[in-house]
Amino acid sequence: MPIHEKHLIEKQKIIQKDSAELEGRDVSGQWNIFIQQRILSQYHPSMADEIASTPDGRTINRCWQCGTCTSGCCMHTDFGLREFNPRYFIYLAKIGDEEELKKYKDVIWRCLACNKCVERCPKDVRVEEVIHAIDGYMRKKGWMDDTPASRWDDEYVGNVLKTGILDEIMLLRNYIRDEEMKEFNAGYMMRMGMNMLKTGRLRTGPIRHRTKGWKKVRKVAEEILEKDGYELQ
Numbered sequence: 001m002p003i004h005e006k007h008l009i010e011k012q013k014i015i016q017k018d019s020a021e022l023e024g025r026d027v028s029g030q031w032n033i034f035i036q037q038r039i040l041s042q043y044h045p046s047m048a049d050e051i052a053s054t055p056d057g058r059t060i061n062r063c064w065q066c067g068t069c070t071s072g073c074c075m076h077t078d079f080g081l082r083e084f085n086p087r088y089f090i091y092l093a094k095i096g097d098e099e100e101l102k103k104y105k106d107v108i109w110r111c112l113a114c115n116k117c118v119e120r121c122p123k124d125v126r127v128e129e130v131i132h133a134i135d136g137y138m139r140k141k142g143w144m145d146d147t148p149a150s151r152w153d154d155e156y157v158g159n160v161l162k163t164g165i166l167d168e169i170m171l172l173r174n175y176i177r178d179e180e181m182k183e184f185n186a187g188y189m190m191r192m193g194m195n196m197l198k199t200g201r202l203r204t205g206p207i208r209h210r211t212k213g214w215k216k217v218r219k220v221a222e223e224i225l226e227k228d229g230y231e232l233q
Helices: 046-052 086-095 098-102 116-120 127-140 148-163 168-179 186-198 214-227
Strands: 009-011 033-035
Touching (some): 086 127, 098 127, 148 168
Antiparallel strands (some): 009 033
16 A cells, blocks of 8 residues: 655664674565654544534534535525535534634634525534534634624624513614624615604604513523623623
């Protein structure tokens, strides 16, 4: 069997004063070669178990690497971000390749949550949720700082916890302010928001909807979030 990885081969030499030959052939030991021991330390199988134990990552082990999720991913295809590869992210998480997964810390959070991958997956993997779980695992390990996506999640949860129902205007306003999104078209959003308010399709501020008995339910919701490892702001 040929050995292609030459850096794994080490010549073992026997130091002798006189060379030893037998019928014209060197038998001194100069010709012996041994393959160096190779230890792959970057694989951590416990990674997949930890991700699978979270609510979002519970379906990770259903994946059989067909690639349907990546071929239909709008971030990968429509937006041309080839580095965003859900199939590959799941593969790296399942084998526990930390070093390779860290290379995508600036990419993995960019999932748009369109759920095309979920609808197309033949094994019923909740791909969008699994990618979110892998992202959370990476932040938990300190491999990456908070991202615009994680800050959006925090703003979203905080918004819902106030009254038990989402206030879209307040959510968007606070996020734009905190992210300092100067390029955002505020005028367009204001006009759209006013039209929705006039037709009763949107409620915000003092006239926002409220969930009855939310104060009691909120305590239960906060306990569940903390149990799942979510840090309340």
